[in-house]
Amino acid sequence: MPGENLTRDEARERAALLSVDGYEVSLDLRSAVGEHGGDGPRAFRSVTTVRFRCAEPGASSFADLIAPAVTAVSLNGRDLDPGQVFDGSRILLEDLAAENELVVDAQCAYSRTGEGMHRFVDPEDGEVYLYTQYEPADARRVFANFEQPDLKAPYRFEVRAPEGWTVWSNGAGELTDGVWRFAETKPISTYITCVVAGPYHYVTDRYERVFEDGTRLEIPLGAMCRKGLAPHFDADDVFLVTKQGLDFFHDHFDYPYPFGKYDQAFVPEYNLGAMENPGMVTFREEFIFRGKVTRASYEGRANVILHEMAHMWFGDLVTMEWWDDLWLKESFADFMGAFSLVGATRFTDGWITFANRRKAWAYRADQLPSTHPITADIRDLQDAKLNFDGITYAKGASVLKQLVAYVGQDAFLEGARRYFKRHAYGNTRLGDLLSVLEETSGRDMAAWSRAWLETAGVNSLTPQVLLGEDGTVDELAVVQEAAESHPELRPHRVAVGLYRRTEDAGGLPTLERYARAETDVEGARTVVAELAGAEAPDLVLVNDDDLTYCKTRFDETSLAALRRSLGYMTDPLARALCWSALWNMTRDALLPAREFIGLVVKFAGQETDIGVLQMLHAWAESAATHYTAAERRAEAGRELCKIASLQMYSAEAGSEHQLAWARFFARVADVPAAFELLTSLLDGTVTAPGLEVDQELRWAFLEPLAAHGVADEKRLDEELARDDTASGRRHHVRCLAARPSEAVKAQCWAQVVESDALSNALVEATIAGFAQSSQRELIAPYAEKYFAAIERVWTERSIQIGMDVVRGLFPSYQDSQATLDATDAWLAAHEDAAPALRRLVLESRDDLARALRGQACDAASGV
Numbered sequence: 102m103p104g105e106n107l108t109r110d111e112a113r114e115r116a117a118l119l120s121v122d123g124y125e126v127s128l129d130l131r132s133a134v135g136e137h138g139g140d141g142p143r144a145f146r147s148v149t150t151v152r153f154r155c156a157e158p159g160a161s162s163f164a165d166l167i168a169p170a171v172t173a174v175s176l177n178g179r180d181l182d183p184g185q186v187f188d189g190s191r192i193l194l195e196d197l198a199a200e201n202e203l204v205v206d207a208q209c210a211y212s213r214t215g216e217g218m219h220r221f222v223d224p225e226d227g228e229v230y231l232y233t234q235y236e237p238a239d240a241r242r243v244f245a246n247f248e249q250p251d252l253k254a255p256y257r258f259e260v261r262a263p264e265g266w267t268v269w270s271n272g273a274g275e276l277t278d279g280v281w282r283f284a285e286t287k288p289i290s291t292y293i294t295c296v297v298a299g300p301y302h303y304v305t306d307r308y309e310r311v312f313e314d315g316t317r318l319e320i321p322l323g324a325m326c327r328k329g330l331a332p333h334f335d336a337d338d339v340f341l342v343t344k345q346g347l348d349f350f351h352d353h354f355d356y357p358y359p360f361g362k363y364d365q366a367f368v369p370e371y372n373l374g375a376m377e378n379p380g381m382v383t384f385r386e387e388f389i390f391r392g393k394v395t396r397a398s399y400e401g402r403a404n405v406i407l408h409e410m411a412h413m414w415f416g417d418l419v420t421m422e423w424w425d426d427l428w429l430k431e432s433f434a435d436f437m438g439a440f441s442l443v444g445a446t447r448f449t450d451g452w453i454t455f456a457n458r459r460k461a462w463a464y465r466a467d468q469l470p471s472t473h474p475i476t477a478d479i480r481d482l483q484d485a486k487l488n489f490d491g492i493t494y495a496k497g498a499s500v501l502k503q504l505v506a507y508v509g510q511d512a513f514l515e516g517a518r519r520y521f522k523r524h525a526y527g528n529t530r531l532g533d534l535l536s537v538l539e540e541t542s543g544r545d546m547a548a549w550s551r552a553w554l555e556t557a558g559v560n561s562l563t564p565q566v567l568l569g570e571d572g573t574v575d576e577l578a579v580v581q582e583a584a585e586s587h588p589e590l591r592p593h594r595v596a597v598g599l600y601r602r603t604e605d606a607g608g609l610p611t612l613e614r615y616a617r618a619e620t621d622v623e624g625a626r627t628v629v630a631e632l633a634g635a636e637a638p639d640l641v642l643v644n645d646d647d648l649t650y651c652k653t654r655f656d657e658t659s660l661a662a663l664r665r666s667l668g669y670m671t672d673p674l675a676r677a678l679c680w681s682a683l684w685n686m687t688r689d690a691l692l693p694a695r696e697f698i699g700l701v702v703k704f705a706g707q708e709t710d711i712g713v714l715q716m717l718h719a720w721a722e723s724a725a726t727h728y729t730a731a732e733r734r735a736e737a738g739r740e741l742c743k744i745a746s747l748q749m750y751s752a753e754a755g756s757e758h759q760l761a762w763a764r765f766f767a768r769v770a771d772v773p774a775a776f777e778l779l780t781s782l783l784d785g786t787v788t789a790p791g792l793e794v795d796q797e798l799r800w801a802f803l804e805p806l807a808a809h810g811v812a813d814e815k816r817l818d819e820e821l822a823r824d825d826t827a828s829g830r831r832h833h834v835r836c837l838a839a840r841p842s843e844a845v846k847a848q849c850w851a852q853v854v855e856s857d858a859l860s861n862a863l864v865e866a867t868i869a870g871f872a873q874s875s876q877r878e879l880i881a882p883y884a885e886k887y888f889a890a891i892e893r894v895w896t897e898r899s900i901q902i903g904m905d906v907v908r909g910l911f912p913s914y915q916d917s918q919a920t921l922d923a924t925d926a927w928l929a930a931h932e933d934a935a936p937a938l939r940r941l942v943l944e945s946r947d948d949l950a951r952a953l954r955g956q957a958c959d960a961a962s963g964v
Contacts, residue, residue, distance in 0.1 A: 432497025
């Protein structure tokens, strides 16, 4: 639609012209319930009054609104013809005065894609639930506004809702004469305003803090979910982490939480992990666990709670001017989430998860053809939508972690404090942050920024060890390399650890560190003088303690030690770093997939950290599916299936490790004996002592049975009857889509590609079931259909659904040169396609090319 994709130049021009004094938004959501009459989408009335100033009286500009219909528009008391000034996404505003008042009365559509005002009907009880989600620019689907982050303003919302409902927004609200009225917000950006409405289950608590000067801060806390999830809602733990986070950030930021209350809503069919709306944070409801999960799941939820809380300062109080500097909020929140997780909660090993999981996301993103500097070039809103990626989040956070090591934690936090106070309720660019960090650290932040924030790519660090005649280290150097496409060599603050094989007090083998040196790596080769004369190491770990952002490589001696003794490393962070390095080598076709799988088979059963274990499961599955030579793929699958079955029975009964192995067993099951065991575990004729096959695990067991034709539609329907909930229906749709049938695949394709009837959550579930690694031949015909359809889908569907389809249906299981050629042919024939669409296809192409290189490496290996 013309004008939907706001450009950076348009935003800058409008920001130079306009400043916004305030919004009053009135929404009538009573249409959310009852029968829907008419041919158009179900809609609600939205009336917006916005007061703003114009720096050049007589000039023209525009307001943003995406709505099926506009009833009335008035500017400074002058009625405008909606048919003349509204084009479907913009409202033309001509002959502006110095001070202006715009009133827009519109019919806005409820969403089924998680963008704008999302409407969900709970199949369990028929209740309707609403919530909004806007980032980067979907507030215009709910009310007329100036949709860009640097036109901040205070907001007053009022909402009419069905009887018996409760409504929440950013400010505190009360129901008066049938209308929910909310306190005026502080100046905030459009994308973090929020409305949540419906018969939600709501739990309250309170946070209190007395500051050194005797002033008292009281924050009302709330947490909510659908009524159907209330029996599973552990709000006490949510509140515990919330209070711990508020204590931590108040201790370190010296700026009291500025947004009054703190509500947290766990909502259905949510596209993201969470969203930092001030005073009204929204989360995906999957963070409410219906069955038993591992400690890693609770840690992950706590991390997200703290990540969103950090945004109250980094992002909400101080906001980037345009999406180029998205990292100013996301990198900081990602770093602060892990920093506070370790410093304030029971999850004191959070840096292990960060090193193993978050940085894996960053390393992958930074090697794609679409990689970009942390400070990105965001030309428009489609660019912005795609830049919520591993660079902006995890690489940015990794670089900040190194920055803390570079300038010192005290200087870093003092810089943050000055940043908040200097720019409160304002908008910033990169230079605003660098200036305060220079003040507090005395370091040249411009040089650091050029190396780390303004260039793309990841460096590799490899140890070189020269031994003297006496067997000790004569010289130890760190060699730094960069990809040809991104040749920047960067300064790295690293710790180099030396490890040797020994025995513990009980005579068991160990791999322990006996020497460590911190140094600054500069240029192509850096000698670590401090380690000269040390005993010859069995293993050198060049990024010990995970201080920098790099790919760690090993010399041959170190690789040999890992092959023998990886599972015996006593330090869990060092062990996680070694696993991560080995996985990067596998992806880079430097280590055959069969060897990585062999290491998992040999040592994963000894892994004590549950988060690392679950990551190993994911990597091993990917290695078998994508990086193993085709002729050996079945054998690799059998190896993983066998070890998963053995570990499911040998792990401590009832432990989270047993649960993780059981889930992994279901994912890699591909032989009749495995299907028989899964079936017996489901019907209870066989048990694994201590393993509770709860409802979530039942669905996990059913998917491979469906994918291999063991569980038919009747069996899946029986399971749905047992679990006829929103979650159960998503599982049911995924399992139905997984069945090995031409008719099933055709139906799935039609539902996702040719129709927009499914909600975002069911589109996601259908795509997840459609693409099965065991069905390569069955889904092969859809490769050609994919390339014929994606440009149309991108044009006709919302950007979120477009992203899901383009990423999720790329023919990655047709891993051949022919598919690579077909991808290249599409790219060559569609040079004028939307840049965001081309980016998604390029990324998938790169994953495919990497898989083919990995398969060639695996095929060439001797064993």
